[in-house]
Structures are given as C-alpha cells and as structure tokens.
Amino acid sequence: MDFKNFKIPYSINEKYTKKAAYFSMEFAIEQVLKIYSGGLGFLAGSHMRSAYNLKQDVVGIGILWKFGYYDQARNHDQTLQPTWTRKMYSFLEDTGIKFQIEIHSAPVWVKVWYLDPEIFHTAPMFFLSTDVPENDHISKTICHKLYDANESTKLAQYILLGKGGAKLLDEMNIEREVYHLNEAHGLPAAFHLLKKYNGNLQKVKEKLVFTTHTPEEAGNEKHNLRLCYDMSYFSGLSMEEVKKIEGSEGELFNHSLCALKMARIANGVSELHGVVSRAMWSKYPGICEIKSITNAQEFKYWGDKELYIAKDENNDTIFDYRKKLLKKRLFKIVADQTGNLFDPDIFTIVWARRFAGYKRADLLLHDKDRFYKLLNNSKYPVQIIWAGKPYPMDYSSISTFNTLVEESKNHKNMAVLTGYELSLSKSLKQGSDLWLNNPRVPREASGTSGMSAAMNGSVNLSTDDGWIPEFAKHGENSFVVPKCDYENMSIYEQDNYDLNKLYEILENEILPLYYDQPKKWRKVQQNAMNDVKDQFNSDRMADEYYELLYNPQK
Known part of the structure; x- marks a missing residue:
C-alpha cells in the first residue's frame, strides 16, 4: 500500500463523507492489542468498530505502547503486582513512514504502524512509536508505558499523539476536515494546525472538535505552563500567546479549558454530563458550545x-x-x-x-x-x-x-x-x-x-x-x-x-x-x-x- 497517498480501503457511505481523524491515547480494539487502560479505551475501540460498520471516512490515531498499560499480576500473598512486559504484534503493518517532531526543543523520530480495517473490523488506524534506533534512550521511552507517571514523559506522550498525529496526516497527504480529540490529550494537534495556518485560530476552530469525559474541574489535567512550553508543546507559540488563547490566571496550563477555547464544538458523554460540563465551564468566556452525545458500546x-x-x-x-x-x-x-x-x-x-x-x-x-x-x-x-x-x-x-x-x-x-x-x-x-x-x-x-x-x-x-x-x-x-x-x-x-x-x-x-x-x-x-x-x-x-x-x- 502507498501510505504517502493513503486512501480509505473501503467504499464510504455518502452519509459520512466528511473526512475525520480521531485522536485517542488508548483504544480497546481486541484483547491481543494491549494499548488501553479502561473506559476511555473501551469507548474509543467501540467507536472505531462502528466507524467501520457505518463505512465512515474516519481514521484513528493512537500510540503503540511498547509495554501497554501494565499486566496485572499477583505477589506471593495474592496482592496486586504491576508488571511490564514488552508486547509483540505481527498483525500490524510497517508503513515505512518515519518523520521527526520537536519535543523538548530537540528532534525526535516517529515511526508509524498501520492496522488494516479487515483485521478487527475497525476504521483504518495508525499507531505512533518513538522506540526506534535513531532516538536516544529518553526519547525511546516516550511510547513505553501508557499514562507514564513522570510529568515530562506524560507531556511528551501528548505531544507525540497530537503533534505527531497531525504531522502524520501531512506526511500521508490525507486531508482531514475534522480533527476529533477524545479527551484533551491530543491538544498539541491544535497548536500544530495553528502554526500551519500562520496563527489563524479561526481556521483551527473550523477543524477541531473535542469530547470531554471529566465531570469535575479538578479532574481535568493541568500542568505548569513553563514546563509545557519547554517541552515544545505549543509548536513555537509564545507563553503570552498561549495565555491569551487559554485565558485562565496563574502558572498552570488547563488542557481541557484550552481545548474548549480552540474547538468549534465539544460534547459531554451523557446527557447528565453535558449539563454538568456546561455548568462547570460556563464561567469561562469564549468556550465553544458543549453538546451531549452519550457514550455507547458496539x-x-x-x-x-x-x-x-x-x-x-x-x-x-x-x-x-x-x-x-x-x-x-x-x-x-x-x-x-x-x-x-x-x-x-x-x-x-x-x-x-x-x-x-x-x-x-x-x-x-x-x-x-x-x-x-x-x-x-x-x-x-x-x-x-x-x-x-x-x-x-x-x-x-x-x-x-x-x-x-x-x-x-x-x-x-x-x-x-x-x-x-x-x-x-x-x-x-x-x-x-x-x-x-x-x-x-x-x-x-x-x-x-x-x-x-x-x-x-x-x-x-x-x-x-x-x-x-x-x-x-x-x-x-x-x-x-x-x-x-x-x-x-x-x-x-x-x-x-x-x-x-x-x-x-x-x-x-x-x-x-x-x-x-x-x-x-x-x-x-x-x-x-x-x-x-x-x-x-x-x-x-x-x-x-x-x-x-x-x-x-x-
């Protein structure tokens, strides 16, 4: 397959011709592909299967976690023991695509793997990895553990998903009209687009949609703005420009709030959650409309x-x-x-x-x-x-x-x-x-x-x-x-x-x-x-x- 000019390998239903890319940290597709931790992944996996059922023009973008989330084992007394085992997947196809993105002011190589829709009956899916010989050890570890506990590594993972995923679409010449973020993890995609469109936030908004899953403000991720900037999260935007977009006070960068400011539209994941989200975020000016689309399983x-x-x-x-x-x-x-x-x-x-x-x-x-x-x-x-x-x-x-x-x-x-x-x-x-x-x-x-x-x-x-x-x-x-x-x-x-x-x-x-x-x-x-x-x-x-x-x- 020519991945440099990628085409969806099935006939698109005319009801679903708008071209979308769906960014998620985790996908629960099948037991054998251990790149998920819980509900967010189960939701994303069912979404990818339904995109295939309905023949929608959607591609899924995620990360190929070398050690998955973790394997749940037991100590000698039956108590919990987390273990990490390297995962092997012979059914994923090497696209041959490699490119560089900037993380922490340094170039990091990204390699791309492909999941064919016919294997598990999903939308076409692409998984990003930094575990390649060209990278130093620290860069290789970015894609090792889903939701790594180290703050810098976690931010690097978000950059890999968002910036790496957006750059992959550029590399493959696969134009997408919609960039759909499942939670705010992939938000660096929005800053990649902002750079691509020479700072035109309106053009970013035309493409970006956002699904929020967290019903209380404290649960939404915040990280030190300076650290995010130092990690190259914002694709060259200055901290002042970021603050102007995100709009909250203090030294912390609120990922979900910024996503709500940069997206055209967002959704909560149940009717009740939509109500809770609208009430929770309404005190901030300039956020997009938040609708309700209740999660489901295939x-x-x-x-x-x-x-x-x-x-x-x-x-x-x-x-x-x-x-x-x-x-x-x-x-x-x-x-x-x-x-x-x-x-x-x-x-x-x-x-x-x-x-x-x-x-x-x-x-x-x-x-x-x-x-x-x-x-x-x-x-x-x-x-x-x-x-x-x-x-x-x-x-x-x-x-x-x-x-x-x-x-x-x-x-x-x-x-x-x-x-x-x-x-x-x-x-x-x-x-x-x-x-x-x-x-x-x-x-x-x-x-x-x-x-x-x-x-x-x-x-x-x-x-x-x-x-x-x-x-x-x-x-x-x-x-x-x-x-x-x-x-x-x-x-x-x-x-x-x-x-x-x-x-x-x-x-x-x-x-x-x-x-x-x-x-x-x-x-x-x-x-x-x-x-x-x-x-x-x-x-x-x-x-x-x-x-x-x-x-x-x-």
Missing part, C-alpha cells in the same frame, strides 16, 4: 448472540440454559485464579471497572455486619466477584484492591480477579446476574460497562449517574439508588445513604425477585437487553458524531 462485539436469539424466539428454557452456561465459563476463571468453586445456580454479583476512589469498589464492605449477612444468607445465597485495574501509582486504590483480596480469603463465595481487560470483561458481563455500579454522584461522566453488561442479560444495580438516568426504569430493566440532595451532604453522609439504599434494594427487591419470581427476573433481564441494544449501541453514537459534531450546519 453491540456486535459485546452482545451474546445466543441469548438474544433465545429471547427473540421466546424460548425461556434455552435462554436460562445459555445464561447458566455463560456463568459456568466465568466460574472456571474464578476457580483457576482463586481456588473458589462458584455455583451457577447462585445469584452472582460483579463489580468490575477501573479502581478509582470515587467509584467506591469497597462500598458494600463499609458495613461489615451487613456484608457478612449478605454473604451468609442461606435463603438467598449470593456470590460476589471484583475485578479492575488501579492506576499503578494510585496507592489508595491499590490498597482498596488488596483489602478486598485479604477479605476474600475468608469467604468461599467472594473472589477478586486480576487481568481486567477485554477478554475478562466480556466473561464477567456474560457470567454475572447483577452488574454493580456505585460511583459517587455526579462523578461518573458516562460509565459504559453497564451497557455491555445489559447486552449479556446482566441487570444493572447503580447509583443514578452517568448514562443510567437515560436508560434505567427501576424494577423493569434495572435497579437504581434514588437520587438524594447530594450537594448538601458530606462525603460520609452520601456514602452512608448510598450504602443503605444499595443494601435495601438488594435485600428487599433483587434477591427475592431472582429466587422467588424467576419469570419476572427474566423479564427484567430481557427488558434491559431490548432497551440497550439500539440506543446504547455505538453505531448510534458514531452517527451522532457526524450529525451533531462534524456536520452541525446541516
């Missing part, structure tokens, strides 16, 4: 076909048999990792997602008496599984993970699994009866894991945050903790309120329904499968990106 990848066939044919026997089979498959993984033998006839709860403080992985354990009562309930027995990757330097979340591991040693019906990637995620969603999601409201921007769980007949029990308000009908397709006046509560009060409500719903509604009224439980499962299939399928999301972000004038 149905073809996540949904269990056999379950849907049984549901659509109204064959309850086959439906229940299939769900039990999926549970048995998951329980083989549980047995292999923990030595616990789980029973497919017993109600199984799963909490699985990135470990982060606000997601409250251990909330059920805040009331130990009630937790033990739940685990030892002979009338309504339960099994509980936890899984998820804390950030390797987030010692508080690692401590939570390890506390759960220690507690699990006392119970044969409690398990904590390692290796929460696409494969295990799919098994957990297929094999769970209940998908537990209890973030502090309104901290969860979207939280898509519950969507793909519902596509596998796993019923959501959630606090009323992220995408849940758009989906949930309590007792019909899911179960939801009723919202409270959280703004006037302390964190302690909020946690206590949510904890009590979760236990009440579990003890008084969910468990009696599952064991005493299996027909009604199956109806809840199937309602969830019906309600999630189209509205929260990423084909809808990818279509809305074109409709609301790329072609807003139509």
Whole structure:
C-alpha cells in the first residue's frame, strides 16, 4: 500500500463523507492489542468498530505502547503486582513512514504502524512509536508505558499523539476536515494546525472538535505552563500567546479549558454530563458550545448472540440454559485464579471497572455486619466477584484492591480477579446476574460497562449517574439508588445513604425477585437487553458524531 497517498480501503457511505481523524491515547480494539487502560479505551475501540460498520471516512490515531498499560499480576500473598512486559504484534503493518517532531526543543523520530480495517473490523488506524534506533534512550521511552507517571514523559506522550498525529496526516497527504480529540490529550494537534495556518485560530476552530469525559474541574489535567512550553508543546507559540488563547490566571496550563477555547464544538458523554460540563465551564468566556452525545458500546462485539436469539424466539428454557452456561465459563476463571468453586445456580454479583476512589469498589464492605449477612444468607445465597485495574501509582486504590483480596480469603463465595481487560470483561458481563455500579454522584461522566453488561442479560444495580438516568426504569430493566440532595451532604453522609439504599434494594427487591419470581427476573433481564441494544449501541453514537459534531450546519 502507498501510505504517502493513503486512501480509505473501503467504499464510504455518502452519509459520512466528511473526512475525520480521531485522536485517542488508548483504544480497546481486541484483547491481543494491549494499548488501553479502561473506559476511555473501551469507548474509543467501540467507536472505531462502528466507524467501520457505518463505512465512515474516519481514521484513528493512537500510540503503540511498547509495554501497554501494565499486566496485572499477583505477589506471593495474592496482592496486586504491576508488571511490564514488552508486547509483540505481527498483525500490524510497517508503513515505512518515519518523520521527526520537536519535543523538548530537540528532534525526535516517529515511526508509524498501520492496522488494516479487515483485521478487527475497525476504521483504518495508525499507531505512533518513538522506540526506534535513531532516538536516544529518553526519547525511546516516550511510547513505553501508557499514562507514564513522570510529568515530562506524560507531556511528551501528548505531544507525540497530537503533534505527531497531525504531522502524520501531512506526511500521508490525507486531508482531514475534522480533527476529533477524545479527551484533551491530543491538544498539541491544535497548536500544530495553528502554526500551519500562520496563527489563524479561526481556521483551527473550523477543524477541531473535542469530547470531554471529566465531570469535575479538578479532574481535568493541568500542568505548569513553563514546563509545557519547554517541552515544545505549543509548536513555537509564545507563553503570552498561549495565555491569551487559554485565558485562565496563574502558572498552570488547563488542557481541557484550552481545548474548549480552540474547538468549534465539544460534547459531554451523557446527557447528565453535558449539563454538568456546561455548568462547570460556563464561567469561562469564549468556550465553544458543549453538546451531549452519550457514550455507547458496539453491540456486535459485546452482545451474546445466543441469548438474544433465545429471547427473540421466546424460548425461556434455552435462554436460562445459555445464561447458566455463560456463568459456568466465568466460574472456571474464578476457580483457576482463586481456588473458589462458584455455583451457577447462585445469584452472582460483579463489580468490575477501573479502581478509582470515587467509584467506591469497597462500598458494600463499609458495613461489615451487613456484608457478612449478605454473604451468609442461606435463603438467598449470593456470590460476589471484583475485578479492575488501579492506576499503578494510585496507592489508595491499590490498597482498596488488596483489602478486598485479604477479605476474600475468608469467604468461599467472594473472589477478586486480576487481568481486567477485554477478554475478562466480556466473561464477567456474560457470567454475572447483577452488574454493580456505585460511583459517587455526579462523578461518573458516562460509565459504559453497564451497557455491555445489559447486552449479556446482566441487570444493572447503580447509583443514578452517568448514562443510567437515560436508560434505567427501576424494577423493569434495572435497579437504581434514588437520587438524594447530594450537594448538601458530606462525603460520609452520601456514602452512608448510598450504602443503605444499595443494601435495601438488594435485600428487599433483587434477591427475592431472582429466587422467588424467576419469570419476572427474566423479564427484567430481557427488558434491559431490548432497551440497550439500539440506543446504547455505538453505531448510534458514531452517527451522532457526524450529525451533531462534524456536520452541525446541516
């Protein structure tokens, strides 16, 4: 293939002819390609698959992480041990393209790898690497670890994604009308364009769109402006000129704020997150419009076909048999990792997602008496599984993970699994009866894991945050903790309120329904499968990106 004059290798649907490039730090495409950490990657992966389904004129741009995020292993006592192993990918094609970009006032070589759309049924994708012989050791390490803890390395990674990705498009003569940033990591692309257009910010705005995922200002990345400047983040723009664009006071550069100033339009990732984002950023003059486009997951990848066939044919026997089979498959993984033998006839709860403080992985354990009562309930027995990757330097979340591991040693019906990637995620969603999601409201921007769980007949029990308000009908397709006046509560009060409500719903509604009224439980499962299939399928999301972000004038 001639990558210097690249053409999309499939026929473009005339509805999606606007040429877009999608920049993301991580993509969860397939288990074998370990270049993702969590929800942002799962979202980006589903987007790339849907771009292929709809035959959109989109290319994906990311980084080829030599060691991925990290491999989640265990110490001798079962506690968490992050390990880094070099990844090998024979299915990626060497484009033969090499070019230089400036990082920290020095030229750094960038090599480019290509993922053909037919391999995993995605949009064409390009992955950037600095791990080439021409670079010094420090430059080589830029693409080693996703979300490196070192601040300078992290900024260099953003420059590689943004500036490197934008320069790649120039190198390939592949004109793009839309530069879509998934989070602000790729913002250096905007400064590359600003330089290319001789400082014409209006021309940059015509091309730039931005998806923001963070529902509170403190969570948006800020770095020392001088350090960003020294790292060559701004493609030659002076600090005064940058301040004029970004517009906040002080010595810190706010990446998301600057993206909102340089983009033509932006979107939050659920209706609630759009509302929260508009309120949060409205105090700053000159930001672009923020719409809402709710995140989604690709149905073809996540949904269990056999379950849907049984549901659509109204064959309850086959439906229940299939769900039990999926549970048995998951329980083989549980047995292999923990030595616990789980029973497919017993109600199984799963909490699985990135470990982060606000997601409250251990909330059920805040009331130990009630937790033990739940685990030892002979009338309504339960099994509980936890899984998820804390950030390797987030010692508080690692401590939570390890506390759960220690507690699990006392119970044969409690398990904590390692290796929460696409494969295990799919098994957990297929094999769970209940998908537990209890973030502090309104901290969860979207939280898509519950969507793909519902596509596998796993019923959501959630606090009323992220995408849940758009989906949930309590007792019909899911179960939801009723919202409270959280703004006037302390964190302690909020946690206590949510904890009590979760236990009440579990003890008084969910468990009696599952064991005493299996027909009604199956109806809840199937309602969830019906309600999630189209509205929260990423084909809808990818279509809305074109409709609301790329072609807003139509």
